[in-house]
């Protein structure tokens with residue numbers, strides 16, 4: 001469906017001169033600096049997948065998306081969407097593509113929301129019946145009626161994002177590229193957008209590539225995540241196995257009823273404590289905090305081990321925050 005085969009992108013930027021008349025000299029300079037923004041990336045996204053594409057600022061995400069949408073031409077390598085080259089067969093590819101940029105709208109700023117849909121329907125040759133049927137559906141799912149007549153510039157950010165999503169879906173594309181669709185939104189608005197995205201992926205079978213800095217978006221929506229770092233793919237797999245690969249510890253807080261004894265090999269700063277999968281990090285009164293690597297010890301064994309220390313009253317387990325996992329990859 002979406003295919004990138006060893007794509008690279010180099011940008012050549014003029015070297016800015018220092019000193020007096022620097023601007024003028026830069027204008028006539030022949031010196032260029034080459035920046036390799038994407039350094040030979042390959043991946044394949046199948047129909048109906050929901051894939052997260054993440055990486056630190058400047059890693060090359062937008063450059064990749066621009067190559068996939070045909071806005072930029074790869075310096076080398078090959079891209080195809082539904083078997084077509086987005087640069088050469090732009091018209092056909094665009095008909096099957098919806099794009100949402102959280103940072104800017106594709107709607108007409110001064111026009112009422114509904115007028116933008118009229119223009120887009122004409123641009124994509126969507127007939128009247130299809131337009132009305134789809135808008136009816138989106139109006140319900142995204143609650144668009146409340147601001148149907150409002151000029152786009154007067155919409156709240158959450159409303160604007162909902163209006164933009166409907167716009168991207170109006171011509172019923174099979175593939176969606178979403179760039180930060182929840183940026184700046186409050187908890188409720190994020191939840192609504194995520195609910196809609198999940199629905200169009202699961203019920204309508206849309207293939208979605210999502211770029212975001214919000215790790216909750218990734219955890220809640222994506223089956224698969226690709227991490228780009230300094231222009232190269234550093235991970236491509238499930239969110240679950242990314243957690244496992246990184247192997248950050250799960251935090252366990254256990255309260256004992258009555259006396260308990262921590263075996264020496266699990267004690268806080270005990271020599272060799274690094275070698276065991278379970279380490280006590282603090283013990284205050286009857287409450288003990290423990291770090292455990294779940295790759296090395298399963299839940300049942302953890303419970304059995306703790307049961308040997310004393311009579312258990314309460315246990316709380318906290319898996320590592322996905323945000324922390326990602327920091328490890330970056």
Ligand SMILES: Nc1ncnc2c1ncn2[C@@H]1O[C@H](COP(=O)(O)OP(=O)(O)OP(=O)(O)O)[C@@H](O)[C@H]1O
Pocket residue numbers: 011012013035036037055056057058059060061062063064
């Ligand atoms: N038109 C351009 N000309 C020169 N350099 C560019 C151009 N576009 C991007 N770059 C450079 O390429 C690198 C990758 O940029 P890109 O915008 O793809 O990163 P990103 O992962 O999308 O970052 P962010 O999360 O900040 O949006 C950066 O170093 C950026 O400065």
